[in-house]
């Protein structure tokens with residue numbers, strides 16, 4: 001059995017939600033009503049991000065400097081090494097913005113890990129967002145994690161997904177192994193769906209090692 005691993009970025013690969021922090025900081029706190037509507041699924045990610053972008057006054061240099069303060073989960077390195085040594089492709093799939101994800105991954109020595117996210121472009125102090133992975137059949141996500149898994153996993157692969165929030169919901173019914181914490185874990189518990197709980201990526205690494213062992 002072959003496996004592929006998909007990780008959410010904000011709050012999962014990174015220790016905090018960098019996107020939320022960015023929009024809150026550079027949108028002067030005005031994004032909260034939008035985020036609440038998005039969490040209730042009253043507006044799509046695409047609508048939410050486009051409206052958030054209008055509230056932003058920042059440059060690409062501001063975002064670069066802002067992203068310097070954020071870390072990735074210390075367990076990422078072991079998880080990545082375990083996957084590489086077992087021929088398991090690793091993807092970061094995010095409904096956030098590629099600019100800060102790539103900057104943070106690069107700075108921590110993981111600039112080579114594939115990142116699929118929405119594309120941020122600064123024109124002066126104006127932020128524009130493009131959606132290169134938009135899947136019209138989803139209708140909610142800018143970058144639907146369910147469709148990313150279906151598109152990227154190799155023929156016959158079983159998929160492992162690791163996430164923490166509402167942007168991960170489309171992966172729930174697609175992933176063969178679903179790791180969840182925080183809002184995603186709460187949602188799955190309320191919905192009566194099974195998942196593998198975790199706190200850190202070290203927990204995920206331990207369980208993935210068992211999955212590899214069971215599969216061999």
Ligand SMILES: [Mg+2]
Nearest residue numbers: 008010011165
């Ligand atoms: Mg997240």
